Amino acid sequence: YAKENGRNNCKFFEQDMNARAVQRQSIEASLRRALERQEFVLHYQPKINLQSGTIVGVEALIRWQHPERGLLAPAQFVSIAEDCGLILPIGRWVLREACLQAKAWQLAGLAPIIVAVNTSALEFRAKDFLENVRATLADTCLEPRYLELELTESVLMRDAQSTNCVLHALADMGVKLAVDDFGTGYSSLSYLRRFPIDTLKIDQSFVHQMTSNPDDATIVSAVISMGKSLKKRVIAEGVETPEQYAFLLAQHCDEGQGYYFGRPMVAEALATLLQTGISLTLPD
Ligand code: C2E
Ligand code: MG
Ligand code: MG
Numbered sequence: 094y095a096k097e098n099g100r101n102n103c104k105f106f107e108q109d110m111n112a113r114a115v116q117r118q119s120i121e122a123s124l125r126r127a128l129e130r131q132e133f134v135l136h137y138q139p140k141i142n143l144q145s146g147t148i149v150g151v152e153a154l155i156r157w158q159h160p161e162r163g164l165l166a167p168a169q170f171v172s173i174a175e176d177c178g179l180i181l182p183i184g185r186w187v188l189r190e191a192c193l194q195a196k197a198w199q200l201a202g203l204a205p206i207i208v209a210v211n212t213s214a215l216e217f218r219a220k221d222f223l224e225n226v227r228a229t230l231a232d233t234c235l236e237p238r239y240l241e242l243e244l245t246e247s248v249l250m251r252d253a254q255s256t257n258c259v260l261h262a263l264a265d266m267g268v269k270l271a272v273d274d275f276g277t278g279y280s281s282l283s284y285l286r287r288f289p290i291d292t293l294k295i296d297q298s299f300v301h302q303m304t305s306n307p308d309d310a311t312i313v314s315a316v317i318s319m320g321k322s323l324k325k326r327v328i329a330e331g332v333e334t335p336e337q338y339a340f341l342l343a344q345h346c347d348e349g350q351g352y353y354f355g356r357p358m359v360a361e362a363l364a365t366l367l368q369t370g371i372s373l374t375l376p377d
């Protein structure tokens with residue numbers, strides 16, 4: 094009976110695997126079409142200087158306006174795009190679009206802000222990555238200091254000579270570098286002294302419970318003070334409540350990003366927010 098059952102499980106598993114493989118293939122094909130038909134859009138989420146309450150930057154976050162399935166979040170297609178290599182042309186589109194938009198806001202008379210672009214490991218390791226960044230900045234006339242690349246610890250962990258070269262070349266160009274989801278990778282902290290990193294982004298998993306969980310509070314405070322000592326900007330991701338904002342302010346965290354300050358939004362809405370500003374209230 095057990096044997097029979099095991100065999101059945103196996104069969105179900107195989108069917109499941111096949112179904113998944115077919116589903117992935119069809120997503121892959123439609124991703125390819127999406128690029129041609131320009132179905133991707135960027136939403137922009139504000140990053141706030143906690144002391145002044147002003148918007149100092151935005152993170153560009155990709156969305157897929159799917160003709161039948163509606164607006165899709167990155168979780169539904171980015172890892173597939175990474176697996177099949179399509180993240181390379183998609184990433185080039187994201188970088189260009191984000192730089193064009195940042196420049197367009199400047200030309201519209203808005204105070205310059207930094208636009209941050211997520212960069213996957215595959216993109217970062219591509220031979221032409223550095224050249225593409227350089228050419229995109231030149232083409233879009235965006236000053237390099239207004240571009241920040243968000244990298245995960247998995248990219249920085251590879252102690253290859255090439256990683257070091259690319260990071261230093263970007264820093265020499267004037268492009269800013271941030272560690273995304275800080276504290277969630279398998280990290281040795283030694284990359285912090287090796288690489289020219291400007292910003293640490295504290296992962297939202299530490300931020301969500303930090304006002305109720307003392308361990309999370311300790312971790313967040315420790316990252317802030319380490320960042321300060323290392324002369325890096327520290328930003329907390331996933332800030333959703335005034336209590337979290339107050340905590341970060343009291344800990345002298347530099348910046349915050351999260352639903353409390355603003356959700357990811359289309360470029361026009363972000364421009365309006367840049368003009369009106371964000372009004373913030375602390376809890377009593
Ligand atoms: P990430 O870079 O860590 O981006 C932050 C994610 O947290 C975004 O999800 C954002 O919408 C969400 N978020 C922001 N504030 C809050 C908050 O207060 N509460 C909660 N619960 N969530 C918040 P999103 O847009 O779904 O993106 C997910 C991930 O997809 C990103 O994580 C990033 O790793 C990846 N991604 C997004 N756009 C791109 C892209 O253009 N290229 C690449 N390679 N990856 C991207
Ligand atoms: Mg990011
Ligand atoms: Mg993150």
Ligand code: MG
Nearest residue numbers: 273274296297
């Ligand atoms: Mg993340």
